[in-house]
Amino acid sequence: MESNTQFQQKISDDFAAWARESVGSRADRQHSLREFDIESWRYLSERGIWRIAVPAELGGENNTWWDFIAAFQGVARGGRDLGFCLSMVAQAGLIRALVRQGTPEQQKTWLPGLLNGQVSSMALTEESGGSDISKMAVTTGPHDALLSGTKVHITNAPVADVILVLGRSGDLEPKANATLFMVDASDPRLLRGPAETMLGNHTSPTGRLDFDGVPIAPVNVLGEPGNGLHLIHEIIAFDRLLYGMLATAYLDPLIDDLLNFVHERRAFHAVLADHQYVQGRITDIKFAVESTRGISRSAMEAVMSGSADASLLCSIAKYQAAESLRTGTENALRIFGHSGYEEGWVSRSVRDALGAVIAGGTAEMQKKNAFTQMVALR
Incomplete structure (x- = not known):
């Protein structure tokens, strides 16, 4: 065994x-x-x-x-x-x-x-609110529940088969009506926009969703009506720690590539690996990877155990992941030089990494959430 x-x-x-x-x-x-x-x-x-x-x-x-x-x-x-x-x-x-x-x-x-x-998609963001999930699509009354509204910049939206939507239950009090809805993306009352043209992450399509009276039955309501914010925060926390796990796994082989390159390439009569500034860039990536690995594992342990500081640690993991991806790929481009700046996997990795600074909540959002959690845990 x-x-x-x-x-x-x-x-x-x-x-x-x-x-x-x-x-x-x-x-x-x-x-x-x-x-x-x-x-x-x-x-x-x-x-x-x-x-x-x-x-x-x-x-x-x-x-x-x-x-x-x-x-x-x-x-x-x-x-x-x-x-x-x-x-x-x-x-x-x-x-x-x-x-x-x-x-x-x-x-x-x-x-x-x-x-x-x-393929599934999670629809939170609206045109007027960015990542402010207090602004949500609305359902009408309990006997003719119809989901209407618009979500934008939604990952997987152009290709999704199933969509989880954060909306509002019209038969509950406005301050406590956030609800999660499962929607079959083939419903003709759901209109999807084309994939957005983005700087990077071209293989992860994002797009617009317009809900025009999509019928809602009990099987479409995930969790208790009105408990949507609590559930979505749990889902988002898990997503955020996954960014940390992703960053370390993505950057580990990049470090191997760089080590191979700097021991083969020569400049100023010496291999690149002998230059201290090159060593510094690679060790910076390694330090960032190991820091991200540690906080991501701590966040995972907190989520699995239901620890009170799980959300705090997940936000830190997401922040560290985005910063590690951004600085790690930029350092790689600097080391590869002109060949890295040419169209190819190195320049693509930089563009893709910049998306992680925005996706899953910006760095500013992670800091805001972390501070809120720190205050709550006092």
């Missing part, structure tokens, strides 16, 4: 190999086409990426979320497509929420498709 560490290493290595032959081999093409890699998504789904932490009675493999993270990091390490992994983050949180909060009917309705390769 393998130890958990051995098992997780095997899962990580297996998914790294599978991602290398799917995501990694297709990344250049998908980025040039600015298209989501649905073929690789289905390939990894068939190999059980989404089943890992789901209970056996729900169609899963009955392992842990630590095991899922090992597989997720394998995809990041092997596929080396940051955008693709950001789309995975959006899916993982919803699956975990369905397992934890879904009714048996909801689990039967929504989980099989998601485990077998459907």
